[in-house]
Amino acid sequence: MSSVLGMIFTLGFATQVLRIAVPYALAAMGGAVTERSGVVDLALEAKLLFGAFTAAAVGHATGSAYLGVLGGMAAGLLVAAVQIGCSLWLGADQVIVGVALNVLALGGTRFLLQLLFGEGANSPPSPSFGSSVVGNPIVWLTIVATIAVPFALRRTRWGVRLRAAGDRPDALVAVGVSPLRARLAAGLVGGALAGAGGAQLSLAVGGFSADMSSGRGYIALAMVILSGWRPAWAVLACLGVAFAESLNILFQVTNVEISHELAALLPYLTTLAVLVIAGGARRPPPRSLGQV
Amino acid sequence: MTGVDRTAPPSGGAAGPGHTPVVDAPPGASLGSRLAHRFRATGARRELQAALIALLASIAIGSLLMLIAGKAPGHIWWAMITRTASDPYSLGQVLYKATALVLTGLSVSIALDAGLFNIGAEGQLTAGVLGCAMVGAALPPATPAVIAIPICVLAAAAAGALVGGLIGVLRVTRGAHEVITSIMLNAIVSGFALYLGNRVIFRGGTTRGGAIADGAQLPQLGFGGSSANAAILIAILAAAAVWWLRAQTTWGQAWRAVGESPAAARTTGTSVGRVQIVVMIGSGALAGLAACNFVMGHKHAFEEGLGRGTGILGISAALLGRMHPIGIVVAALVIGFLQAGGLAVADLVPKELTEMLLGVVVLAVAAAGPYVRRAEARA
Numbered sequence: 286m287s288s289v290l291g292m293i294f295t296l297g298f299a300t301q302v303l304r305i306a307v308p309y310a311l312a313a314m315g316g317a318v319t320e321r322s323g324v325v326d327l328a329l330e331a332k333l334l335f336g337a338f339t340a341a342a343v344g345h346a347t348g349s350a351y352l353g354v355l356g357g358m359a360a361g362l363l364v365a366a367v368q369i370g371c372s373l374w375l376g377a378d379q380v381i382v383g384v385a386l387n388v389l390a391l392g393g394t395r396f397l398l399q400l401l402f403g404e405g406a407n408s409p410p411s412p413s414f415g416s417s418v419v420g421n422p423i424v425w426l427t428i429v430a431t432i433a434v435p436f437a438l439r440r441t442r443w444g445v446r447l448r449a450a451g452d453r454p455d456a457l458v459a460v461g462v463s464p465l466r467a468r469l470a471a472g473l474v475g476g477a478l479a480g481a482g483g484a485q486l487s488l489a490v491g492g493f494s495a496d497m498s499s500g501r502g503y504i505a506l507a508m509v510i511l512s513g514w515r516p517a518w519a520v521l522a523c524l525g526v527a528f529a530e531s532l533n534i535l536f537q538v539t540n541v542e543i544s545h546e547l548a549a550l551l552p553y554l555t556t557l558a559v560l561v562i563a564g565g566a567r568r569p570p571p572r573s574l575g576q577v
Numbered sequence: 578m579t580g581v582d583r584t585a586p587p588s589g590g591a592a593g594p595g596h597t598p599v600v601d602a603p604p605g606a607s608l609g610s611r612l613a614h615r616f617r618a619t620g621a622r623r624e625l626q627a628a629l630i631a632l633l634a635s636i637a638i639g640s641l642l643m644l645i646a647g648k649a650p651g652h653i654w655w656a657m658i659t660r661t662a663s664d665p666y667s668l669g670q671v672l673y674k675a676t677a678l679v680l681t682g683l684s685v686s687i688a689l690d691a692g693l694f695n696i697g698a699e700g701q702l703t704a705g706v707l708g709c710a711m712v713g714a715a716l717p718p719a720t721p722a723v724i725a726i727p728i729c730v731l732a733a734a735a736a737g738a739l740v741g742g743l744i745g746v747l748r749v750t751r752g753a754h755e756v757i758t759s760i761m762l763n764a765i766v767s768g769f770a771l772y773l774g775n776r777v778i779f780r781g782g783t784t785r786g787g788a789i790a791d792g793a794q795l796p797q798l799g800f801g802g803s804s805a806n807a808a809i810l811i812a813i814l815a816a817a818a819v820w821w822l823r824a825q826t827t828w829g830q831a832w833r834a835v836g837e838s839p840a841a842a843r844t845t846g847t848s849v850g851r852v853q854i855v856v857m858i859g860s861g862a863l864a865g866l867a868a869c870n871f872v873m874g875h876k877h878a879f880e881e882g883l884g885r886g887t888g889i890l891g892i893s894a895a896l897l898g899r900m901h902p903i904g905i906v907v908a909a910l911v912i913g914f915l916q917a918g919g920l921a922v923a924d925l926v927p928k929e930l931t932e933m934l935l936g937v938v939v940l941a942v943a944a945a946g947p948y949v950r951r952a953e954a955r956a
Contacts, residue, residue, distance in 0.1 A: 375948065377947060381940075384892050388889070388932075389933055389940070392932030392936060396929035399929050400927065500760075503696075503760045504764075506756075510756070510757055547769075550764065553761040553762075554765065556761050560751065561747060
């Protein structure tokens with residue numbers, strides 16, 4: 286056990302936690318931005334999945350991982366545009382739109398795999414950032430976003446308007462700003478962030494595989510709610526999830542006598558325990574969340 | 578509990594000018610109550626109109642996808658319908674898939690009726706599979722069917738009810754949001770099933786456990802050797818029971834009142850917390866019952882990943898069916914048809930196309946309802 290403790294306090298372990306946290310953190314920040322504007326964001330899973338696929342496909346086609354990142358962000362943006370179009374423009378329920386988009390993403394990415402590459406489960410190899418942290422632009426994006434998103438929410442016109450759209454849309458209407466436009470501006474940024482998170486999933490391993498997001502979008506949403514819709518706190522919660530995941534990998538490598546199936550449940554059990562002890566979210570959600 | 582509702586009461590009216598809500602959910606309604614409002618059937622003509630628009634939109638988008646794949650849409654649609662309808666095996670598969678979807682759809686719908694969004698049918702179903710298969714395998718091989726079948730059915734329901742009830746208890750006593758707890762429990766149950774599988778259940782390097790007692794196996798319905806089985810009776814009975822409870826009993830009234838407005842229900846003397854816990858137990862039991870279809874009707878053993886995805890698709894079935902038991906049965910058949918029909922034309926288009934179409938259908942149905950309501954409001 287002492288050897289495990291020694292291995293936790295290493296640079297390698299810290300960078301691993303960071304790498305694993307990136308998709309969660311970007312998705313959670315995207316979700317926080319979208320939800321603060323009043324739109325329920327169950328489609329995070331779809332944004333991660335389409336982001337991961339597009340990043341790998343663009344990376345494979347152009348040979349550039351950097352273009353892959355941009356592709357992933359564009360895919361997340363596109364999913365957000367469909368989400369907002371269906372729920373705010375057509376008036377479909379936001380929760381259903383989210384669930385439907387997740388179903389669509391699962392089938393859609395596999396359809397595209399089949400169509401573009403004639404493969405059922407895996408894309409051809411794409412360039413990869415590997416285990417590098419310093420050379421990975423998505424890690425830098427995460428760090429910058431962790432600082433910039435809370436600041437922008439608090440201080441910029443974009444942030445003030447989107448928070449108003451989430452809390453007091455009537456006040457926004459009164460000053461002549463369309464809440465719909467504020468929500469679109471929020472949702473697109475949120476989608477691009479989540480799409481970048483998806484890009485990390487595929488570009489870290491150099492290729493896309495079907496269902497590679499495997500529920501991370503749902504976990505990220507849980508962290509958003511848990512953190513009371515505060516992006517920086519949500520990132521912290523995601524680091525906790527990543528820490529638990531890395532610990533599990535460490536246990537397997539060091540042959541600690543613990544079942545890896547149960548150790549893999551650490552993030553979920555921890556979240557559940559936090560919920561039971563803290564008793565739900567302390568902070569109220571945005572007032573008009575899901576009501577538009 | 579109002580403190581954990583995702584939609585706190587708007588002070589001064591959140592719906593400003595130009596933001597007339599499409600539905601008349603009371604202010605401060607929880608996420609679940611809003612859904613309850615929006616998806617409860619409101620009038621046969623309007624519902625049919627919406628369904629027709631959704632169907633046409635889905636066919637249009639599906640045809641577009643086929644064109645992208647370089648195929649003639651008319652030919653594919655025709656082949657999908659004729660091949661599924663003329664082939665007993667495909668028809669049987671539609672029934673097999675629909676059986677489980679009816680049960681998970683009912684599970685999601687009764688929770689929504691009470692204002693709770695149960696995403697956890699997936700985990701509750703997995704718990705059911707685990708419970709049903711373990712109890713079935715533990716029975717003496719010579720157990721007669723009259724004893725074995727009820728025991729296994731009860732085991733499936735009880736295992737699902739345990740997980741569903743836990744979500745309800747955490748929500749009521751600790752204020753833990755049911756969407757988060759059910760997502761977490763989905764992961765926890767499936768991980769726990771894998772753990773138990775690797776430690777105790779799986780036989781000789783496979784991901785399959787020991788077979789359940791012969792008496793616990795449900796008879797097949799034939800249909801060209803398809804997996805359709807007698808569990809379809811469980812699904813029909815469950816749909817009838819939910820219909821009866823909802824429409825004919827004071828119990829159903831109480832649970833729908835809680836979904837409409839917990840505050841109003843409280844003033845009339847309903848114990849909101851107790852209703853929510855009982856409904857979540859029932860919701861979990863229904864999802865767990867879907868395991869009978871997979872374990873007792875088809876695989877006759879615990880298998881890793883058995884029934885996976887049926888819980889999430891149950892959300893689609895509940896919403897497509899407008900939360901009405903009869904609607905859910907129809908929706909389950911439609912989804913089952915898309916799944917089986919997709920396989921029947923797998924030689925013409927990738928079967929992933931129909932998987933994708935499933936999402937499109939749900940999206941179209943969700944958008945068509947408000948569209949019809951708006952068109953009516955204009956007229």
